[in-house]
Amino acid sequence: MTAEAKPPKISIRGVKKAFGPKVVLDGIDLDVDEGESVVVVGGSGTGKSVLIKCILGILDADSGSIKIDGTEACGASRQTRAELIRKMGMLFQGGALFDSLPVWENVAFGLIEAKGMNRKAARPIALENLHKVGLADRVADLYPAELSGGMQKRVSLARAIATGPEIIFFDEPTTGLDPIMADVINRLIVERVKELGATTLTITHDMGSVRKIADRVAMLHDGKIIWQGPVADIDTTDNPYVQQFVFGQEEGPIRIGGAR
Secondary structure, three states: OOOOOOOOOEEEEEEEEEEOOEEEEEEEEEEEOOOOEEEEEOOOOOOHHHHHHHHHOOOOOOEEEEEEOOEEOOOOOHHHHHHHHOOEEEEOOOOOOOOOOOHHHHHOHHHHHOOOOOHHHHHHHHHHHHHHOOOOHHHOOOOHHHOOHHHHHHHHHHHHHOOOOOEEEEEOOOOOOOHHHHHHHHHHHHHHHHHHOOEEEEEEOOHHHHHHHOOEEEEEEOOEEEEEEEHHHOOOOOOHHHHHHHOOOOOOOOOOOOOO
8 A cells, every 4th residue: 555645845726816907827737846946937027926925825816726735825714824834934035134133133033023932042043044054153243234235145045944944935036146146045045955855936037046946947927837847858848938038039939028
């Protein structure tokens, strides 16, 4: 007798989301298995951030199903939603650090606010996670405005992993970084995620990030997942949308802005 297969860590079926007449997500189907790193790619304005916000419950999907470990998140009670959120970490586009808090309190925010840990106990955990992203103790008492963009991104990563989440979302993790620092951040993401054994869902248009961190890639276009496959297949697929996006070609089925 074979053991019953585990459900996907994240299972999305038929998710739709519109803002007035503008349909952003038009029946999204996507699974992310436990321990897997899935990257969703697509042009600006294709709904990548909306997808993550629907999974997190920041936005309510108009219809469809989003399950975390087999538990339905759409329409879930506040208690169920809170239990699901405790499994998650997030690195926001632009970092989204709290300007009024020193670095260590930014890193410890989830420990203090969500898990009820006292500040004295949370500080050494924050320092440990700063070390994991290559930052020294002296950075802990600085404020975000005193840090470079690359250092801010490292602090954001430290905050995302500090609670030991089972699932981590990365929203454009290398935006605004030079190519060298972007590669450093990608390497740190891979190392820290592997260390945690976490499941990750990343949205980006940076193909360097895709190749470095993805196990599997899904492309979002016109509100639907139009292609998905192993990261090794993105350069050889005959899907014209993926080809145009991956190789940055002006000509192709994806219309640019108001172009005919």
